[in-house]
Amino acid sequence: MKTETKRNLRLTLSILVSGNTLIFLTLAYLGMISNNPNTLVFIDFWGRFTVYSFWFVCYALYRKYLIDHAIFKRIIIFAVCTNIPAFLLMGYLDVFEINPHSAVFIDFWGRLTVYSLWFMAYELYREYLSE
Numbered sequence: 001m002k003t004e005t006k007r008n009l010r011l012t013l014s015i016l017v018s019g020n021t022l023i024f025l026t027l028a029y030l031g032m033i034s035n036n037p038n039t040l041v042f043i044d045f046w047g048r049f050t051v052y053s054f055w056f057v058c059y060a061l062y063r064k065y066l067i068d069h070a071i072f073k074r075i076i077i078f079a080v081c082t083n084i085p086a087f088l089l090m091g092y093l094d095v096f097e098i099n100p101h102s103a104v105f106i107d108f109w110g111r112l113t114v115y116s117l118w119f120m121a122y123e124l125y126r127e128y129l130s131e
Contacts, residue, residue, distance in 0.1 A: 014061075017053040024050045028104035035100045047104065051111040059119055080116045087113045 001009075024046060027033050033043055066072040087109060090096060096106050 014057055017057045021050050021054045025105075025108070028101075028108070031101050033104050035103065043104075047107060048111070051108055051115070055112065055115045055119070077120070080120055084113055084117055 024033075035043070062076060066076060096102065098106070
């Protein structure tokens with residue numbers, strides 16, 4: 001595939017993933033995502049797809065543009081490593097108000113947190129343990 005075609009495809013996919021994430025979170029914020037049992041499978045699928053896609057694009061951007069810049073790499077690692085205990089501590093201290101409106105955001109943030117842990121483990125393995 002030509003370089004320009006690849007670049008355009010990457011840009012298109014990034015815009016679609018970002019747009020999908022924005023739509024999902026906006027609808028969640030406006031309370032327009034239903035927790036009705038009839039739509040729960042669709043919403044769960046869409047939510048997971050959104051989080052996976054968002055993380056994949058962010059990770060790809062990190063690997064392409066930021067991994068070679070020590071300061072940005074450290075900032076991202078600090079943010080990710082801070083987010084994990086912060087999210088868990090807030091859950092433990094019952095800081096979250098669980099209701100149908102906030103459940104989507106808590107689930108989204110929780111999944112980002114879990115994937116952060118997995119990607120940190122992968123980066124640790126890739127950097128220090130793989131051959």
